[in-house]
Amino acid sequence: MGFNFEWSDxxxxxxxxxxxxxxxxxxxxxxPNPSQAGDTDPVQVDFIISETNRQKIFDSARRLNYFQGEYxxxxxxxxxxxxxxxxxxxVQVQGSSTYNYSENQDVQQLTQLFLGLATTISYGQKLAxxxxxxxxxxxxxxxxLEDLQAGHQVEELTAIEPMLRKIADDANLMHISRESAQHxxxxxxxxxxxxxxxxxx
Numbered sequence: 001m002g003f004n005f006e007w008s009d010x011x012x013x014x015x016x017x018x019x020x021x022x023x024x025x026x027x028x029x030x031x032p033n034p035s036q037a038g039d040t041d042p043v044q045v046d047f048i049i050s051e052t053n054r055q056k057i058f059d060s061a062r063r064l065n066y067f068q069g070e071y072x073x074x075x076x077x078x079x080x081x082x083x084x085x086x087x088x089x090x091v092q093v094q095g096s097s098t099y100n101y102s103e104n105q106d107v108q109q110l111t112q113l114f115l116g117l118a119t120t121i122s123y124g125q126k127l128a129x130x131x132x133x134x135x136x137x138x139x140x141x142x143x144x145l146e147d148l149q150a151g152h153q154v155e156e157l158t159a160i161e162p163m164l165r166k167i168a169d170d171a172n173l174m175h176i177s178r179e180s181a182q183h184x185x186x187x188x189x190x191x192x193x194x195x196x197x198x199x200x201x
Contacts, residue, residue, distance in 0.1 A: 001061055002089075003114040007082030011035065012122040018114055024054045028121050028159070045121050047159045053113060060106045061088050068095035071102040084111060116155035119148065124160030131166065135173060142167070142180035149187065157188050164188075 003018045016030030028045040049057075061067065066088040078101045086107065087096035102108060123145050130137040148154045157164070167173060168181035 001057055002085075002087045003110070004085040004087070005082055005114075005118065007080075009080075010082050013118055016118055018117060020049055020054065020057055022058065024048045024051065026156075026159075028117070030118065030121065032122075032125070043121065043125060045124070045159055047156070047161075049156060050158065053156065056113065057110065060110050061086075064104070064106050066093045066095040067097040068093075069097060071097050071104050071107045072099035073101045073103045075101075075103070084114075086110060113155055116153055117159065120154045120156055120159055123148075123154070124163050127160065127163050127167065131163070135177075138167060138177045139174060139180065142177055142184070145184060146180060149184070157184060161185065161188060 001020045001022075004016075005013065006015045008014060011033045013030045014033050016028065019027045026047055026049045028043070030043045032040060032043065034040045064071075064086075067086045071086075080100060083098055083100065085096055085098040088094060099107070102111070123141065126141050127138065127145075130141055145154065149157070164181045164185050168178050168185055170178065
């Protein structure tokens with residue numbers, strides 16, 4: 001199961017791909033917009049997606065007939081927000097569909113999930129840069145990330161958990177930055193615990 005994004009004006013990413021396997025193993029490969037610190041080196045991140053989102057993704061793929069259809073909206077005056085492609089490939093079936101904007105609710109939900117994941121990884125990159133070169137800037141980034149999470153605009157903080165843990169455990173950083181990182185880590189733990197309890201018979 002995969003999602004591709006392409007847009008020369010896209011920010012922070014000009015392009016990226018996300019691949020989710022049936023066991024939850026997930027691979028992100030993205031090219032940042034050069035206007036973001038002038039860095040266009042590809043970014044690759046591997047992690048295990050949450051069971052909740054794994055199930056949501058594969059259930060939606062099934063409902064959408066594994067993307068063997070046309071989902072692009074033909075409404076006029078829709079803003080360009082980049083070419084997005086949903087794809088599915090297995091031994092039994094394969095399909096893909098490209099769109100700018102879709103009115104289909106399942107497609108919208110999948111799009112938001114993958115866009116939120118890309119935003120999370122972008123913040124992981126920003127935090128890593130700030131941790132090395134601008135430790136005073138960490139507080140602002142962490143507060144932005146907390147606000148985005150509260151507004152359900154980021155997904156899968158587990159993808160950047162190692163960076164958050166590094167900040168939380170660094171006694172040389174400002175207490176407020178460490179506290180924000182610890183708060184974000186607690187939300188990951190709470191989400192994992194909720195998923196595990198749902199899985200109990």
